[in-house]
Amino acid sequence: MEENKIGSNLENVKGEEFLQIFYKGAEFTKELMAENEKLRFKILQLEEAGKTGSTDPNLQAELQNLESKIQSLKEDKERLLQRHKEVEQENKDFADRYLEVEEENNNLANLYIASHQLHSTLDYKEVLRIILEIVINLVGAETFGIMLLDEKHNEMVTVAAEGIEPQEIANIKIGNGKVGEVAAQGESFFAEDLNREGIDLNNPVACVPLKIKEDVIGLLVIYTLLTQKESFKNIDFELFNLLAGHAATAIYSAKLYSLSERKLSTIQGFLGLLSETPQAQA
């Protein structure tokens, strides 16, 4: 009997606990349903607000402000990108211009040195040596000759050479062959193919007339270039132009000076003889 009583009590306790849980669950469900109802109402309100465009004024203003800022930042970005492109282009232009100026400066340095050296002496042999040095060191020629006009025979005669003996270069009649034609016409010749094997005296890679005004007094004839020199550059043509004029005047001046020196020496000797005659007679 007591066991039955105890069992019955336990069942009662369990039952009560179950009822408590159930009541709590029911209450929680009620709360959820109430919250759900609230949310449904809120959704309806928002949907309605979205349709009509009406919303919280502060929020709307903030949204507009942010959109405005975004647009402004986009415009700034575009402007900065454009400015960056412009600055990049300016930098490139400056770099290109710098290189041009640098090259021009280098060219002028070469031309200055060449001109200075050409006119630094009136000694004929020294002038020829200087021309040889300019062509070797500044142009980069390996085999070449300097020819001067022999008016008596109307032909060009080699007076100095590099890489070949002057005697090995035959005299050139004015108008004969490429070299003679340059002498006749007074126009420089530059071959298209500069890479050659061996020396072809009748087919130079370059031939530059040495002119005083329009009179050709000589020629610079280049047969081969240094192995590391593959082509003529702008500075080379500038040097050729310089040589065409300045080398000619330097040679001409030196020859005149030499002639004057010889005449002066002769006259001085003659005067010496005259001054000695009265003393001898006395």
Next chain:
Amino acid sequence: MAKHNILIVEDSPTMRQLIIFSLKRIGDCNLVEASDGVDGWKKLSGQEFDLILTDINMPVMDGLKLVSLIRNDEKKQEIPIIIITTEGAEEDKRRGLALGANDYIAKPIQSHTLLNVVKKYIN
């Protein structure tokens, strides 16, 4: 800034003038000329240099001999040497570097090339 003493050994007055004209752009350089290897060696004996530029093909004593003498002298063997070549660049370069030269310039010389090479050794 201390001046850099640079010795230019070159038998061609034209080349010496071009080198001097170009190197003046560096500033703070004392440039000394020598007309051949012997002249260069004499000047080396009387003064300290920070850099030597020497041609290869010169009378009396050529540049390769000068390089060899410098590299075999305990007091001078650390001086940077730049050789200037006329002949086939590869052959001269090989010979010069084998003897101890630090660098080389092939003729015809351009000022900007010269400056770039020199600045490597004095800056």
